[in-house]
Amino acid sequence: xxxxxxxxxxxxxxxxxxxxxxxxxxxMDWSVHGAGVFxxxxxxxxxxxxxxxxxxxxxxxxxxxxxxxxxxxxxxxxTLVIRNVRSEEILxxxxxxxxxxxxxxxxxxxxAFGPKLKRSSEATEALAMLAAHVFDLGYRxxxxxxxxxxxxxxxxxxxFGFTHEGQFRNDMVTKGKSRDTEWYAITDTEWPSVKAALxxxxxxxxxxxxxxxIRTLESFRQAT
Numbered sequence: 001x002x003x004x005x006x007x008x009x010x011x012x013x014x015x016x017x018x019x020x021x022x023x024x025x026x027x028m029d030w031s032v033h034g035a036g037v038f039x040x041x042x043x044x045x046x047x048x049x050x051x052x053x054x055x056x057x058x059x060x061x062x063x064x065x066x067x068x069x070x071x072x073x074x075x076x077x078x079t080l081v082i083r084n085v086r087s088e089e090i091l092x093x094x095x096x097x098x099x100x101x102x103x104x105x106x107x108x109x110x111x112a113f114g115p116k117l118k119r120s121s122e123a124t125e126a127l128a129m130l131a132a133h134v135f136d137l138g139y140r141x142x143x144x145x146x147x148x149x150x151x152x153x154x155x156x157x158x159x160f161g162f163t164h165e166g167q168f169r170n171d172m173v174t175k176g177k178s179r180d181t182e183w184y185a186i187t188d189t190e191w192p193s194v195k196a197a198l199x200x201x202x203x204x205x206x207x208x209x210x211x212x213x214i215r216t217l218e219s220f221r222q223a224t
Contacts, residue, residue, distance in 0.1 A: 007104075009101040009102045009104075010101050010104045010137050010138045010139050011101070011137050012076075012078065012099060012101060013078060013096045013099065013106055013133055013134045013137055013139070014027060014078025014079070014080060014095075014096045014133075015027055015078070016133070018080070018129045018130075018133055019085070020085070020125045020126075020128075020129050021085070021125065021202070022084070022085055022121060022122045022125045023082050023083060023084060023085055023091070023122050023125055023126050023129070024082075024083045024085050025080040025081070025082055025083075025094075025126060025129055025130065026080060026081050026083060027078070027079075027080055028068065028072075028079040028080060028081055028093065030065050030068070030069070033081045033090060034061060034064075034065055035061070036081070036083075036089070036090030037064070037081055037090055037093055038058070038061040038064055039090070039114075040090050040091055040092050040093075040112075040114030040116075040117075041058075041092055041093065041112040041113075041114050042057070042058045042059075042060075042061060042064050043057075043058070043059065044057075044059065046114065046115075049112050049113070049114070050112070052146065052147040052149065052150035052153065053110065053112075053147075053174075054172060054174040054175070054179070055067065055110070056112075071095075071097075075097065076097075076099055077095045077096070077097050077110070078095065078096040078097075078099065079093055079094070079095040079096075079110070080093065080094060080095070080096075080130070081093045082094065082113075082117065082122075082126045084116075084122065089116070090114075091113070091114050091116050091117035091122065092111075092112050092113040092114045092117045092123075092126075093110070093111075093112050094108055094109075094110065094111045094112070094126065094127075094130055095108070095109055095110040095111075096108060096130075096134070097109045097110065098143065103140070103141070104138060104139040104140035104141060104188075105139065105140065105141040105142075105143065106134050106139055106141075106142060106143070107142075107143035107144070107145060108127075108130055108131070108142065108143070108144055109144075109145065111127075111153075121202065121207065121211070121213075124160070124198070124201070124202065124217070125202055127160055128195070128198040128199075128202065131160075131186065131191070131194070131195075132195065135188060135191045135195075139188065140187060140188045141185055141186075141187055141188070142185060142186045142187075142191075143183065143184065143185045144157045144160075144162050144183075144184040144185070145181050145182065145183055145184070146181070146182050146184075147174075147179050147180070147181065147182075148167055148179070148180040148181065148182050149180075154182055157182075157184040158184075159217055159218060160194070160198075160217070161186060161190070161193075161194035161197065161198075161221055162184035162185060162186055163184060163185060163186065163187075163190065164182065164183070164184050165183045165184060165185055166182075166183055167180050167181065167182055167183070168180065168181040168183060193221070193224040194221065196220075196224050197217060197220040197221035197223075197224050198217070198220075200220040201213070201215070201216075201217040201220050
């Protein structure tokens with residue numbers, strides 16, 4: 001398991017701007033990002049984004065703003081907005097939560113991808129950058145949790161390279177229903193191979209002129 005006698009707490013993630021080839025991740029500042037975030041993930045048109053989450057949807061911008069402010073203050077959420085590098089349009093957001101600096105563990109959650117971000121190479125790059133950030137800070141564990149009925153989220157976790165660790169039965173009561181929660185994680189020893197596969201998949205050479213992938217992410221991961 002390794003000698004951790006000299007272990008020290010890790011820095012808190014989520015405070016830096018992260019720039020990739022396709023997207024830029026910026027720490028949430030509602031005065032700067034609020035209108036764009038709400039346009040991407042709020043309102044009746046985007047209600048389905050929140051179907052399987054314990055929170056939302058958000059009919060009005062102020063409601064989403066107040067919720068995020070409360071979570072940031074009480075639970076130390078650290079939300080980053082996701083911008084398209086070329087257009088500067090805000091496409092969605094994701095949050096570091098359950099941050100345990102003393103143990104080197106953090107969860108990625110409240111992942112709200114607007115219609116233009118879903119099932120795109122930009123989405124995969126954003127998730128890769130979020131993971132790389134915590135492991136670059138020396139974290140040992142990176143978590144993903146989702147409703148057991150949210151098959152899209154489970155597929156996304158498995159495609160990305162998270163390992164399924166089990167199911168917490170009767171974990172929550174959300175929106176009038178019982179929720180079983182699936183737990184996934186990547187550890188620091190697993191990250192190098194996951195990172196290598198992501199880098200190969202995101203390479204420009206893996207995409208045709210029309211933007212379609214040439215090889216799947218799973219195929220690169222199986223080869224590492």
